[in-house]
Amino acid sequence: MATATVTKALDRVISIDEKRRLMLIEVLREESGRELEAQARFSNGEIEFDWKEHNAQFRIDYADATLKELLEYARKLYGLADINAVRDRRAKHKAQIRTRLERNQ
DSSP states (O other), X not given: XXXXXXXXXXXXXXXXXXXXXXXXXXXXXXXXXXXHHHHHHTTTTSSOOOHHHHHHHHHHHTTTOOHHHHHHHHXXXXXXXXXXXXXXXXXXXXXXXXXXXXHTO
């Protein structure tokens, strides 16, 4: 009879740095998507933008990026000086998404 291997709960959760890295990926994905969507909207049909494609490709492109690299992109491209600014922007995104979903119900 095989015995099950038990992994302690805290050994199964991701580190705070990994949580920050994932949050950065999501904020940068959302910011870049909004920017690219606006470019497409004002291009008179010359540029196409697909959110689903953008989301999938972005996550692939930056899956291995380090926390430091992502923070640098956030600072250079969107003026997000530190992880607190990123956290605030994420909260803003969530509120906007929640408002949009409520409006569409």
